Amino acid sequence: MDITELAGRLAQGDRRALARAITLVESGRADHRAAAAALLDALGSGRQALRIGLSGTPGVGKSSFIEAFGTMLTGQGLKVAVLAVDPSSSRSGGSILGDKTRMERLSRDPLAFIRPSPSQTHLGGVARRTREAAALCEAAGFDVVLIETVGVGQSETLVAEMADLFILLLAPAGGDELQGVKRGIMEMADLILVNKADGELKSAARRTCADYAGALRLMRKRARDPEGFPKAMCVSAMEEEGLEAAWDEMQVLVEWRRLHGHFDRRRAEQARHWFEEEVQQGLLARLTADPAARGRMAELGRAVEEGRATPAKAAEAMLAALAGRAED
């Protein structure tokens, strides 16, 4: 299928075309990369979906939340895509259980599209693929793109940088565990949702929620937020409670940001950041493409391995050699 045809089918919401296009942006092959760039260019950036970043460590019930929240959204007639950024899958091809088996109901929903995390060598590669896959989902007519990630590390920053909203999902905990969430993550969150607010954990969830609400109040207000945001709320994915209230708050926040120009400004900044990342990745790719540079790298690499040079000194020599070539 050529790019124009693929773009056409994708724009009509053809799911197989979407899946195929995402496979294209996931590929590391140079010709696939060029085709992906052409496809994104052909699709343009006219249609917007709401991009929601969602983070939570293992055990907070992230999959159950996405299943319940996504099903509520499709119940309102909205088309929902779920993408995953899972840097730890780089070595082994993902979590022990695949994403789809964790979200059985949503994966059979005709209004939903779930794409498991690809295995990629670099976090940079995963980031690019996810940003591009989100753009493809937007072009294919999805209304909400959920981008989920695990952990408390760099992947959350990445997801926050490609989302319109960033949600932190937590489990009920004792008061002293508040320290577990880094201030940096809290500063990125637009909404903190304490899941498992059901059964025996209900009162613990309320306390945790109050603790976080208190902590959020201690932080300075961001220009992009109306009064009262970021918020902390209780939800129960299991009992499907609080999901609509959470969705209402998200809509209030997004609407305010649209009216005040923050929404578009953020998208513009994100696009610029994406461009800069692409240039960096391209520069590094070039280093391995030039045979002379590859040879010198290998030579200096051996010297480092054998302890004849420190890594920092050898890197200095390599950079000097590259600079010399550029000036010839």
Next chain:
Amino acid sequence: MDITELAGRLAQGDRRALARAITLVESGRADHRAAAAALLDALGSGRQALRIGLSGTPGVGKSSFIEAFGTMLTGQGLKVAVLAVDPSSSRSGGSILGDKTRMERLSRDPLAFIRPSPSQTHLGGVARRTREAAALCEAAGFDVVLIETVGVGQSETLVAEMADLFILLLAPAGGDELQGVKRGIMEMADLILVNKADGELKSAARRTCADYAGALRLMRKRARDPEGFPKAMCVSAMEEEGLEAAWDEMQVLVEWRRLHGHFDRRRAEQARHWFEEEVQQGLLARLTADPAARGRMAELGRAVEEGRATPAKAAEAMLAALAGRAED
């Protein structure tokens, strides 16, 4: 103080010289970078410490473990340094509580040296600083360098890549939470320690430990491991139990790897990897140093922000411009 004097004092184990040298490797300034490279070169790579990477999500009792384990080691007369890799601190300067207040006893121990995580913009910067700080600790006569990290993301891969041993610390959990640990992290672990094997959680800890031991047995044996490794064991930081047994296992593993050449081979590979990272960082730094390149970047960046070009297309144009200049 000049570099030769700093190197001399550091090699004599002077703690203030060590602290000062780490501040130097943490700096982003070009002259500091050059001084840091010269310092590392002057110190050479003669002295080796055991570098132990330690990972665990918030709530597993990582600080208590390091406090108890580190104190046990200093009790044996060993000098212990603790470094932290905390990518999420990039935005705000670290966790709500600093590392030292979380390890009160160890921070007052004359045989221990604790260095909190620096705030850095890039995970790459944190990685470089930590690798170099570990080399400085080795040169300063430390026997064990503990490198701790949080989360289940990319930072664990980074820490595993700069350590001789990689330990995963877990809390007791229900059987179904086994899925929470990614296969990739389990594959990196040399030892899984289930903490909090005390009081009410003791039997839960034993079950969790047995679950992980079972899961480890399902994975293929690595060439660098003797029979029976990686292992899963119970420990209690609170009751200071199982710590010596864990240390014994670490020593058995390291000794086996030394005898079979795996230890040195791994160090050599790590040094090579470090060199390659340095070259990449240097290439990117150069992009922002050339005024013409900076101007073109700014121009294309504006086009992307204003929606006149897609990020991928603009990056293509920028890379073409850079290639043209190099060929002039």
